[in-house]
Amino acid sequence: xxxxxxxxxxxxxxxxxxxxxxxxxxxxxxxxxxxxxxxxxxxxxxxxxxxxxxxxxxxxxxxxxxxxxxxxxxxxxxxxxxxxxxxxx
Numbered sequence: 739x740x741x742x743x744x745x746x747x748x749x750x751x752x753x754x755x756x757x758x759x760x761x762x763x764x765x766x767x768x769x770x771x772x773x774x775x776x777x778x779x780x781x782x783x784x785x786x787x788x789x790x791x792x793x794x795x796x797x798x799x800x801x802x803x804x805x806x807x808x809x810x811x812x813x814x815x816x817x818x819x820x821x822x823x824x825x826x827x
Contacts, residue, residue, distance in 0.1 A: 744782035745796045746775045753809040764812040771816035774824055783827075797813075797824045806808020 749771040752763060775797045786793040800817040802810050 740783060740791070741785040741793060742780045742789075742791075743794045743796070744778060745798075746778040747798045748778075749798070751813050753813065754811075755809055756811045759812050760803070764815070767812040767816040768819065771813070772819040772823065779823065779827060795824070795827060797821075799816055799824075 752767055754763065775821075779795055779797070782793070782795055796822050799821045800814070802814040803818045803821055806814060
């Protein structure tokens with residue numbers, strides 16, 4: 739049967755205060771949490787279209803997007819981007 743669902747739960751957390759977050763650490767969180775979700779969604783949609791129909795895509799974000807906490811600026815930004823990606827699908 740064709741692909742009918744894709745669930746993206748992969749990701750990771752790295753914490754540091756804003757002033758201690760390097761550009762490399764910020765990029766790493768975007769790569770780990772946002773880019774992987776984008777790639778998974780893109781390939782799932784391609785496969786679902788080839789299979790002749792629709793399907794469901796679920797991406798896991800984080801409570802850190804809605805309830806900010808110290809030391810999670812890069813993580814929260816990367817998960818907020820996952821939410822924006824998902825809404826735009």
